[in-house]
Amino acid sequence: MQASRPTIADVARAAGVSKGLVSFALNDRPGVSPESRTRILAAAEELGWSPSVRARSLSSDVSFAVGLVIARDPEIIADDSFFPSFISGVERVLAPRGQSLVLSVVGDERLEEATYRRLAAERRVDGVILTDLRAADSRVSLLREIGLRAISLGRTDVDASAIPAVTLDDAPAIHDAVRHLVSLGHTRIAHVAGPDRLLHAARRKASFLQALASSNLSAPDVVETDFSAADGARATAELLDRAERPTAIVYANDAMAIAGIGVARRAGLDVPRDVSIVGFDDSAIGRYIEPALTTVATDARGWGFTAADALLRLVGGDEVGDIELAPAELVVRDSTATAPTETNTDRRQR
Amino acid sequence: MQASRPTIADVARAAGVSKGLVSFALNDRPGVSPESRTRILAAAEELGWSPSVRARSLSSDVSFAVGLVIARDPEIIADDSFFPSFISGVERVLAPRGQSLVLSVVGDERLEEATYRRLAAERRVDGVILTDLRAADSRVSLLREIGLRAISLGRTDVDASAIPAVTLDDAPAIHDAVRHLVSLGHTRIAHVAGPDRLLHAARRKASFLQALASSNLSAPDVVETDFSAADGARATAELLDRAERPTAIVYANDAMAIAGIGVARRAGLDVPRDVSIVGFDDSAIGRYIEPALTTVATDARGWGFTAADALLRLVGGDEVGDIELAPAELVVRDSTATAPTETNTDRRQR
DNA sequence: GCTTGTCTCTAAACCGGTTTAGACCGTCCG
DNA sequence: CGGACGGTCTAAACCGGTTTAGAGACAAGC
Structure with missing residues (x-):
């Protein structure tokens, strides 16, 4: 009979506490008594409540999503088995952590910069994975300018310390x-x-x-x-x-x-x-x-897995250094x- | 020197009007005088303001994103050239309209339902494109239950009128x-x-x-x-x-x-x-x-293009009927x- | 006994937009 | 001339969370 999904206020009411305390309980923060915590969790469970990412994003300034911008001709992507495997590796770490992947296929490098800018301006994602690194890649300074965190696949040649890299030696x-x-x-x-x-x-x-x-x-x-x-x-x-x-x-x-x-x-x-x-x-x-x-x-899937994991750690505030994967094998x-x-x-x- | 991006309040102040009027002006709604409109747009332009999707989503209950859930083994996706081409077609309509694609590769049909539920519960997307339709596909009723709009690739056999289909005759x-x-x-x-x-x-x-x-x-x-x-x-x-x-x-x-x-x-x-x-x-x-x-x-790219366009029309409130593409050719x-x-x-x- | 500190909790502000109710102005009409 | 009306605009509520300031209860320390 309820028209829309329950909100945090409904949970608070059901548990007989304030909105703020529900928020604390659900984010595992201190200052909530064990009894209240279980009561709140039970109420949330019973109402089938899950927090709205929209509201969460707005107030906490976190998107709970990462971006991947692929600047290749679609036909070339279709020929190449790298990206599907890579993406499936990325998903394997994103999904369990409630994160989403925002994918952009731009087909043309000239649209690439605009895409990153949009991702950052609209605050769609918390970070991006950089693939197909180029010589003197302009994306390195672009990302710094627009304030997007990133992990790169392979080390960039412009400012190697700017963006942590996940490398795989060919x-x-x-x-x-x-x-x-x-x-x-x-x-x-x-x-x-x-x-x-x-x-x-x-x-x-x-x-x-x-x-x-x-x-x-x-x-x-x-x-x-x-x-x-x-x-x-x-x-x-x-x-x-x-x-x-x-x-x-x-x-x-x-x-x-x-x-x-x-x-x-x-x-x-x-x-x-x-x-x-x-x-x-x-x-x-x-x-x-x-x-x-x-x-x-080359282990494309593992590359995706490792890169996504590193990116989540990075946007979570951890220090992330370069990571070297097992080398490719003949x-x-x-x-x-x-x-x-x-x-x-x-x-x-x- | 400004720490963060400009908000609608900054634009309003710069243009000497209220937040509400800025919102009206930017959404091409009536009730804004031509002079105010140009003044507001100029101020927005000068400040480099673009609305935060987060805030927009929260208040207007629209995500400005569509979802694609692929439930196939990653290796099989990699073998198949359909999805990369399809996705590039989807992007071609999404990008110019400021929409994003949220991609999920689940690899296992048992995770599929949970993924759709999450997409809906968190209100990550306004609609989804259904691919790889199955016999008596449980997703049709699932989507109705969780209230997600959808376009399907091919007609479903369970309730053909429930979800508009984009079909391509093999x-x-x-x-x-x-x-x-x-x-x-x-x-x-x-x-x-x-x-x-x-x-x-x-x-x-x-x-x-x-x-x-x-x-x-x-x-x-x-x-x-x-x-x-x-x-x-x-x-x-x-x-x-x-x-x-x-x-x-x-x-x-x-x-x-x-x-x-x-x-x-x-x-x-x-x-x-x-x-x-x-x-x-x-x-x-x-x-x-x-x-x-x-x-x-088969024109996978065109399929993606048409499906994405239909989905955007659908979530925009239009009536959308089935669409038949040109048949496949030997x-x-x-x-x-x-x-x-x-x-x-x-x-x-x- | 009073201060201090710690726990637990609430009320309210806040994030950045959209939307509604209504104020204000000038014009048209009877 | 007074009332109805359309156009333009503002103030404030609202979306659903997070976060902060501070209240209240209780125990410990002097």
């Missing part, structure tokens, strides 16, 4: 990948990289180049892409067209690697006999394609094999 | 797919379906069976899966193992179809020579694998070809 796995290829006799190893302005893409590329150098291989072929399957296909075609065709290609994500296998095959090449392919992400599909994709596994499957011999590098049938 | 495309296969001489066509309790999966299956029947093909093989690439692989292995091996398989999503190609290939079969494969989704990767995937294209590429002849059905090399 380098060992990429070195392992190159070593793996070298041990299979490959000497012409190419890299299909992500956008150079993305720090993680640049870092993977740098690791790749370093790994090549430490194996005394030179003149590496690197092609930059936007991370989309389409661009991965284009890059592969370009590499396979070169006079000195690479015999192995290391990709910056699985979607491009899978597209790359398709392109190679269409060019009449067999994978892995003629070209070895290494992906990055360890997406589910990579396990089931033929040949199964050799790739680098997963060897069937898309990498012995390098073709010199006379063998041209088109051959299975 | 049937013609699936009929086209079967006709396409039949015209290529296939007679043993199997289907790798999604979970039967999901209405859209069941509907696709029903369309498939109907299409077979109208082509006078019988004893169809249908295997149910959970939509994951892993389960698609298992289903494919099972189908290819049967005495009467199908010569064509229609999948309920691209991820499974791509996994299926891998399984077939591993079994020594060539696609499309020995088995034809049809996917569903038209994901980007499908275009670049070899053979390029014949699939069914995209023929290279994973379908002439059926193998009888003597041809066993393993052969390329």
Whole structure:
């Protein structure tokens, strides 16, 4: 028969105390006698009362929500299995703590700043998780300006102490990948990289180049892409067209690697006999394609979990330092094999 | 020097009017003289004021946010390109209207009800978009009980008038797919379906069976899966193992179809020579694998756009009826070809 | 016995908007 | 000329919580 949900005043009345005391009891603050506390909790329980976030937010200046702004073309997000896994990790810590995730997909970096400003001006969220860090990322100073707390995925290069980072080291796995290829006799190893302005893409590329150098291989072929399957296909075609065709290609994500296998095959090449392919992400599909994709596994879910937990601690007032996750790991499957011999590098049938 | 953001009181003071008039002016309500209006807007502009959603929500009982609860295993979401595209469509209407998207990924249907209840009890959102409708979906009555407005993706089977639906007809495309296969001489066509309790999966299956029947093909093989690439692989292995091996398989999503190609290939079969494969989704990767995937294209982005727009109209108080989108379309590429002849059905090399 | 201190609790202010009741003014109309 | 009316505006109540100032009861300390 009641028209609307119960308010704290209803609970107070039912328990025979004041609103303020109900508030104290429900926030586990001292100054409430054990008897009153149980009486209040019982009344709240019976009325099915849960505090309105709106009212709570207004008076306590806390949103009980965190933000995630993804500035990528939707198609590229769809190709990439990182975000779904990452978000599910984030949710695993948010949900039990009564926090919400406010997601923005902006598709265009020019709308990004406006989105962060809106989130802050409207006080929608208490903090944000920064992904896809860029070189000299303008978001670092923007966030300081608008007063939004943040955790970043990977360390920023502009002011590393400004925003606590949750980092995951790709380098060992990429070195392992190159070593793996070298041990299979490959000497012409190419890299299909992500956008150079993305720090993680640049870092993977740098690791790749370093790994090549430490194996005394030179003149590496690197092609930059936007991370989309389409661009991965284009890059592969370009590499396979070169006079000195690479015999192995290391990709910056699985979607491009899978597209790359398709392109190679269409060019009449067999994978892995003629070209070895290494992906990055360890997406589910990579396990089931033929040949199964050799790739680098990163724990996207764990990354989300850890970042969200750190962010909640940060907005809760704790000191939060950088956190280093377990490094990525190479997963060897069937898309990498012995390098073709010199006379063998041209088109051959299975 | 000001510590915190300006409030409506600051704007009122600057414009020399009362708080109430500022509120009227900013919500385009009558009873404000043109001069006052411009003076108020100028003051707001100069102070850089934007209303706090928190305060607005509390007094006007509107959240300015909509919810999306996804109850799927994170791995399955990652395999599927539907949600990222869908969400980007949703954002395209939300962002310009100052609305936010509250996303919940629950991974387990048992947590789903609690999530909706929380969203409603805390009044986090004004409405939700219902995806992955199930047979006799308990969410329909749940939403009525907790008083949350909703738009559903596809029509519910429990009380079709309760929740406006945005529908997209798969049937013609699936009929086209079967006709396409039949015209290529296939007679043993199997289907790798999604979970039967999901209405859209069941509907696709029903369309498939109907299409077979109208082509006078019988004893169809249908295997149910959970939509994951892993389960698609298992289903494919099972189908290819049967005495009467199908010569064509229609999948309920691209991820499974791509996994299926891998399984077939591993079994020594060539696609499309020995088995034809049809996917569903038209994901980007499908275009670049070899053979390029014949699939069914649905406009996930447009679906998100339309659903979000309808939901905002609904929470805004408009009457909203069901909306029918353009039907899905078959995209023929290279994973379908002439059926193998009888003597041809066993393993052969390329 | 009186002060001091500690616990428990209430009343009221406050967060930043929206909304309602009503004041004030000028105009139109009978 | 007086009353009704429309337009513009203000003051104050309200949304549902949190937080502060302080009241009242009781025990301990001098």
